[in-house]
Amino acid sequence: MSGKLEDTVAISREITHGYYAGNFEPYLSRLCSKSVWLGTGGRILIGGDTIRSRLEAGAERRTKTYQVLQEEYTPLSITSRCQAVMGEVRACVPDHPEEDVVTASYTFLYQLIGTETKLVLLHANYEFLHPFSLSESGPKLEMSAYQFVRDVLIEIPPKKRLAVPCGNSTLFVQPDMIFYIQSRNRKAEFHCVDKIIQTDLSINEVNSMVPDTFCPIHRCYTVNTRYVMSVRRYEAALITGETLPIPFHSYMQVKGELERKITG
Numbered sequence: 001m002s003g004k005l006e007d008t009v010a011i012s013r014e015i016t017h018g019y020y021a022g023n024f025e026p027y028l029s030r031l032c033s034k035s036v037w038l039g040t041g042g043r044i045l046i047g048g049d050t051i052r053s054r055l056e057a058g059a060e061r062r063t064k065t066y067q068v069l070q071e072e073y074t075p076l077s078i079t080s081r082c083q084a085v086m087g088e089v090r091a092c093v094p095d096h097p098e099e100d101v102v103t104a105s106y107t108f109l110y111q112l113i114g115t116e117t118k119l120v121l122l123h124a125n126y127e128f129l130h131p132f133s134l135s136e137s138g139p140k141l142e143m144s145a146y147q148f149v150r151d152v153l154i155e156i157p158p159k160k161r162l163a164v165p166c167g168n169s170t171l172f173v174q175p176d177m178i179f180y181i182q183s184r185n186r187k188a189e190f191h192c193v194d195k196i197i198q199t200d201l202s203i204n205e206v207n208s209m210v211p212d213t214f215c216p217i218h219r220c221y222t223v224n225t226r227y228v229m230s231v232r233r234y235e236a237a238l239i240t241g242e243t244l245p246i247p248f249h250s251y252m253q254v255k256g257e258l259e260r261k262i263t264g
Contacts, residue, residue, distance in 0.1 A: 009075055031052065035047065035118070038121070039124055085110070088106075105125045181206055181210070184220075186202060225261045
């Protein structure tokens with residue numbers, strides 16, 4: 001059965017107003033198994049169930065609700081089945097417009113899954129300011145969020161999983177779920193989106209198994225270039241907010257290799 005995207009601006013407004021009023025259902029109802037939440041400081045949650053449990057746990061500690069005072073949303077069509085919405089919002093505690101002012105910019109990314117419009121990304125950046133004014137240039141697309149979803153969630157076909165020996169078991173790991181690989185006590189550790197996997201392999205053995213999107217940047221670190229957001233002396237910064245070291249003597253070579261893999 002064919003379908004089409006719903007009014008994504010209206011959905012974004014409903015989600016935003018519900019969130020500030022303490023009603024998370026408009027957001028939760030749009031989640032799917034591959035939904036991603038990116039927060040201020042590089043925090044990341046992947047999977048509808050993970051996001052739901054974290055949000056519901058936080059709701060129990062919430063002591064304030066907010067009223068939206070000013071908002072602006074701009075849609076951006078990506079494909080016939082995918083649309084982004086960028087928003088900027090000003091909110092405050094009701095009856096106290098000069099106190100506890102919250103400003104936030106959002107990137108919502110919707111995808112038509114079957115016949116349902118689902119939210120596959122919510123990237124939220126918050127600031128608590130006083131006084132407040134919306135930026136003169138209006139909402140801006142967070143390019144790191146857009147690139148993350150474009151590369152990892154939309155355009156990249158499923159890859160063969162890695163067969164990784166771990167003690168008496170063999171784990172089958174999806175490469176795109178790995179942020180980076182670290183050598184610890186001569187064994188490779190996979191730092192994944194939801195866990196750390198300790199393997200029985202050396203980092204050199206793992207390097208021979210992973211796809212070309214991975215890049216050794218240090219004798220103890222191999223990074224998934226899909227998650228690299230910037231390179232500077234002498235480290236690579238990831239979308240998670242973590243930084244990995246790059247040796248001084250090989251910095252220019254590693255930098256060139258990262259650029260080649262990232263830009264294609």
